[in-house]
Amino acid sequence: MSIPDTQRESWIRRFHPAPDAPVRLLCLPHAGGTASYFFPFSQRLAAHGDAGADVLSVQYPGRQDRRLEPALEDVTALVDGIHDALAPWNDLPLVLFGHSMGAVLAFELARRLEREGKPPLGLIVSGRRSPDILRTDHVHTLGDHALVEEVRLLSGTDPGVLDDEEILRMVLPALRADFKAIETYRYRAEGTGPALRCPLSVLTGTSDPRVTPEQAVAWRELTGGRFTFRAFPGGHFYLAHQQAEVTAAVVEDLAAFASHAASAPATGARERVSARS
Numbered sequence: 001m002s003i004p005d006t007q008r009e010s011w012i013r014r015f016h017p018a019p020d021a022p023v024r025l026l027c028l029p030h031a032g033g034t035a036s037y038f039f040p041f042s043q044r045l046a047a048h049g050d051a052g053a054d055v056l057s058v059q060y061p062g063r064q065d066r067r068l069e070p071a072l073e074d075v076t077a078l079v080d081g082i083h084d085a086l087a088p089w090n091d092l093p094l095v096l097f098g099h100s101m102g103a104v105l106a107f108e109l110a111r112r113l114e115r116e117g118k119p120p121l122g123l124i125v126s127g128r129r130s131p132d133i134l135r136t137d138h139v140h141t142l143g144d145h146a147l148v149e150e151v152r153l154l155s156g157t158d159p160g161v162l163d164d165e166e167i168l169r170m171v172l173p174a175l176r177a178d179f180k181a182i183e184t185y186r187y188r189a190e191g192t193g194p195a196l197r198c199p200l201s202v203l204t205g206t207s208d209p210r211v212t213p214e215q216a217v218a219w220r221e222l223t224g225g226r227f228t229f230r231a232f233p234g235g236h237f238y239l240a241h242q243q244a245e246v247t248a249a250v251v252e253d254l255a256a257f258a259s260h261a262a263s264a265p266a267t268g269a270r271e272r273v274s275a276r277s
Helices: 005-011 035-046 075-085 101-115 144-154 165-183 213-222 243-263
Strands: 024-028 054-058 094-099 122-126 200-205 227-232 271-275
Touching: 005 075, 024 035, 024 101, 035 054, 035 243, 075 101, 075 165, 094 101, 094 243, 101 122, 101 165, 122 243, 144 165, 200 213, 200 243, 213 227, 227 243
Parallel strands: 024 054, 024 094, 094 122, 122 200, 200 227, 227 271
Antiparallel strands: none
């Protein structure tokens, strides 16, 4: 699927342009999330100058200024739209950073870019178990109350928003579409060997109710490149409370990805596992 040039801008937000940054970081939000979720990280990374990144954030259809567009219910359709929207942003090396549902989208986008011979500099995934671990969830088929309770459990939304019926009527269609997309997604291996060649960094919260540390570390099997794992105190949305620490980790990853690219071909994958407290 290809989208017209006039629609590409609707997918991408650039809150804090950093024209002197050496890399571009594309941030993909969680189910029900918006591009503005990454506004604080964009601001922090822009302040790092040549050690930071020019940050782009993805705005999925069906929310905020795109609320009149139908939300997409399929991971492939979402990746198609993001992929096409990136066409004007190919002047810098690209790093992908996805949280929760966004982690799966970033992973599949990285696979597509590698198939096209345009691999990302690296991939950072957060708050999501390895795609290779199948879990059958059907929250998207349940009633509105069950859907809202799942969001409450993950603690990523202001309780006041969830208690406001007028706001809920506006956000529930996109939220349900996102849950359908991620719950019906199935990882499909292609050929033999790891799914990716690029470096992969995994971030998670130590008390995430939906992702165990073991499930997060399992991403290791999906890349032949450098692998790093970090665990931070907190639940599914730990990064909202660990902004300085997560920003520091991302800056560290950006430097490591650049170093990895400069020294390619690598003689072997380096691995580091750590926890932040």
